[in-house]
Structures are given as C-alpha cells and as structure tokens.
Amino acid sequence: MENLIALKTNRIPWALKIRGVLTILVAIFIGVWFLTPLVLITISAFASPRDYYQIEKVIPTHFTVEHFHALFFELEGWQAMLNSLKVVGLTILFSFTVGLPASYALSRYKFRGKSFLKLSMLASRMFPVMILAIPLLIIYMKIGLSDTIYGVALAHTIMVLPLIILVSASILASVSVDYEEAAMIFGLSRIHAFLKITLPLALPGLVASAILAFIISWNEVFIATILNLTNRTLPAHIFRSAMDSPDYFKFTAGFIMSIPAVIFIFFVRKHLVTMWGISLK
Numbered sequence: 001m002e003n004l005i006a007l008k009t010n011r012i013p014w015a016l017k018i019r020g021v022l023t024i025l026v027a028i029f030i031g032v033w034f035l036t037p038l039v040l041i042t043i044s045a046f047a048s049p050r051d052y053y054q055i056e057k058v059i060p061t062h063f064t065v066e067h068f069h070a071l072f073f074e075l076e077g078w079q080a081m082l083n084s085l086k087v088v089g090l091t092i093l094f095s096f097t098v099g100l101p102a103s104y105a106l107s108r109y110k111f112r113g114k115s116f117l118k119l120s121m122l123a124s125r126m127f128p129v130m131i132l133a134i135p136l137l138i139i140y141m142k143i144g145l146s147d148t149i150y151g152v153a154l155a156h157t158i159m160v161l162p163l164i165i166l167v168s169a170s171i172l173a174s175v176s177v178d179y180e181e182a183a184m185i186f187g188l189s190r191i192h193a194f195l196k197i198t199l200p201l202a203l204p205g206l207v208a209s210a211i212l213a214f215i216i217s218w219n220e221v222f223i224a225t226i227l228n229l230t231n232r233t234l235p236a237h238i239f240r241s242a243m244d245s246p247d248y249f250k251f252t253a254g255f256i257m258s259i260p261a262v263i264f265i266f267f268v269r270k271h272l273v274t275m276w277g278i279s280l281k
Helices: 002-046 066-074 077-108 114-126 129-143 149-173 177-185 190-219 222-227 234-244 247-267 269-280
Strands: none
Touching: 002 066, 002 247, 066 077, 066 247, 077 114, 077 149, 077 190, 077 234, 077 247, 114 149, 129 149, 129 222, 149 190, 149 222, 177 190, 190 247, 222 234, 234 247
C-alpha cells in the first residue's frame, strides 16, 4: 500500500508537467493562429509592388509607404477614417444612453414578460442587414438624415443595441444589489447609488460591451454604403475605391482598418483583464 501511494505521488509532478507543456503549446498555437494574418497584412501593406509580385520572395526586402499616401490623400481615406471614428463614437454614445437604463431595469426588476422581451431583442438580430437598409434609406430621405453621419450612427445603434442591453444586463446583474441598498440607507438616491456604486463596479464589463459596439460599427460596410454617398465611412470608402486597386492596396486598406481597433483595445485592456479576473473568481 505504501509503495502504491508513493507511486501515485511520483506520478503527479509528471502529470502536472505534461499539462503545463500542453497548455503552453495550445497557447502558442492560438497566438500564431491569430497573429499570422496580422503579420501577413502588415508585411504586404508595406511591401513594394515589385517585391510583392515576386513569388519566390516570401518576405519582401524593399518597403514603401506610397500606398498609404495614395490611400489617405489621393483617395481621401483620411476623411473616411474621420467619418468612421465619428460614427463609432456616436454609436457607442447612443447605444449606452438607451441601453444602460434598459439593462438596469432587466437586471434589477422582475416583471411579466421579461424573458419574452429578452428573446424578442435577440430575435431582432435574425433579420439580414440588407432588408433594413432600403427602408431606412427611404425614411432618411423623408426626414433629411440621408448621407449624414448621424443617420449611419443611428442605423448602427439599431444593430448593436439589443446586444448591448443583454450583455450589460448580465454584467449589472453580477453586481450585488446589497451595495445599492446600503448606499440608499446612507442617503443616496437610486440614481446616485447606481452612478457612484454600481457603475464603477460594472465598468470592466461595460467596457467589453463598448468594444462589441466598436467592432460591429467599425466593420459594418453595407448600411454605410447604402445610406451615404459623400460622407462614407472607411469600410464603405474602401469597398468603393480600393477593391478595384492592386492587391497591395487592399492589404494597405486592411492594415489601416485594423489599427484603430487595436489602439482602442490597447487602451481598455486593463478593464478587460479586470473583468476576466472577476469572472474567474
């Protein structure tokens, strides 16, 4: 019996070592899987046309920024990027202005039809975007919102609002109501208790919701193409101008599309790590 116990004890470190090695290998595989497209896009975006079309050259040796200059200034990509940033900012503002009160009500109150309401909001995402684009264009033309930044931002808000409400409701529900009740005992109103107690505690999760809204709005191209003719967002502008260009221009456009999202996630990564730590606990 003692020999059997000693044998099991000796096996445990080896099992832990194997598990650790497998975890590292899986992490490396996932990292390579996600980083390889970004590396290829970056290399192809800066590669000279001569090196890009040489098949025997896996990694180009001559690089240039002429593609960026042409896309930004000759094709006016800087204006399209500015429009995209405006649309994304307005989309996040509108969706949280409407979505936070709704998510708070879903997380704190019990009422008849609550589950059906959640299912209805999720079911609204089943309709294809192309079904909504043409009716929205007709409505916008009647009320004067066609070919405007606000029109695209409102359309993107319609797309992301159900997800923002459902995700934010789950996050707010994870914050104990006891904190708000304790704050109200000490004289705070419900609104002040939410702003000073619940909102800071739920901030990491709400940042994740903002990232979701950012990604959906930043990458959306169909509605932005239909609703706008002159004030196009960057994806719509690329879809119109860069798709008929050489391949290295397409990679340059893809690189430009990815940079703002990477910068945004870089600055909010602290809140994401905090949220993951809380969920693991």
